[in-house]
Amino acid sequence: MHIYNEFKSSFIIVAFLGYIFLVSGLIINFLQLCSCIIWPFSKELYRKMNRYLALGIWSPIKKLVKKLYDDEKPLVFNFLEYINYTTKTKFFHCPLYHATSCPAYFTPSNDFENLVIIFEHIYRYHATDYDLIRNIKDKWYQEQKNLSSSSSNLTTDIITLHDVEELCETSSTITTKTTYDDQRPLKGIQYYKLSNELSSETSAAISNFIEGHINNNQLKQKINSLHTEYLQKISNV
Numbered sequence: 736m737h738i739y740n741e742f743k744s745s746f747i748i749v750a751f752l753g754y755i756f757l758v759s760g761l762i763i764n765f766l767q768l769c770s771c772i773i774w775p776f777s778k779e780l781y782r783k784m785n786r787y788l789a790l791g792i793w794s795p796i797k798k799l800v801k802k803l804y805d806d807e808k809p810l811v812f813n814f815l816e817y818i819n820y821t822t823k824t825k826f827f828h829c830p831l832y833h834a835t836s837c838p839a840y841f842t843p844s845n846d847f848e849n850l851v852i853i854f855e856h857i858y859r860y861h862a863t864d865y866d867l868i869r870n871i872k873d874k875w876y877q878e879q880k881n882l883s884s885s886s887s888n889l890t891t892d893i894i895t896l897h898d899v900e901e902l903c904e905t906s907s908t909i910t911t912k913t914t915y916d917d918q919r920p921l922k923g924i925q926y927y928k929l930s931n932e933l934s935s936e937t938s939a940a941i942s943n944f945i946e947g948h949i950n951n952n953q954l955k956q957k958i959n960s961l962h963t964e965y966l967q968k969i970s971n972v
């Protein structure tokens with residue numbers, strides 16, 4: 736009888752919490768449905784509304800960021816900062832940039848709202864890392880920081896454009912008898928790499944635009960600078 740009572744009282748609590756979760760989700764879904772009315776008039780406002788409504792459902796992200804943010808020693812992500820030399824603007828890399836070479840970039844600020852955007856991205860695109868961060872956030876943070884500081888002499892097995900370039904340089908200096916035809920495959924890799932780089936960076940910029948991180952002009956500027964950079968690199972091949 737005792738166990739039964741225990742079960743009954745815990746069941747009531749669980750049912751109550753479940754009910755709240757379900758109802759709040761339904762209310763947000765209903766509000767999202769209502770926001771469709773705004774869409775023909777202002778797509779900007781519609782996007783904004785939906786972002787906040789979605790964050791309502793994804794409150795775990797806000798909770799996590801609050802945990803990172805409200806601490807006595809708040810985590811500062813300045814180590815993610817980099818300068819795009821073509822546009823001469825500062826950005827934050829994706830925190831998982833070193834592990835995944837994820838091309839996403841963010842506004843370089845440690846504001847609560849900005850951190851929510853960054854962690855929303857991690858939640859969506861790097862789910863396993865998100866769980867890791869939630870469980871061992873300090874360790875994860877320190878790891879990322881170390882990775883960033885040692886990135887200049889970081890050697891990986893992944894063939895980056897730089898590796899290919901180096902490979903080309905060494906191969907042409909060591910084997911002095913290389914003909915134009917011998918270099919074809921290597922040059923082909925370079926062209927492949929460049930075109931992939933361009934398309935992935937362009938898609939990243941477009942998705943940043945869709946998610947509202949950059950405006951229309953910034954997107955155009957970004958695409959323009961990417962293509963200028965690309966043409967420059969192509970002419971160097």
Ligand SMILES: [Zn+2]
Nearest residue numbers: 829831837839
């Ligand atoms: Zn990412």
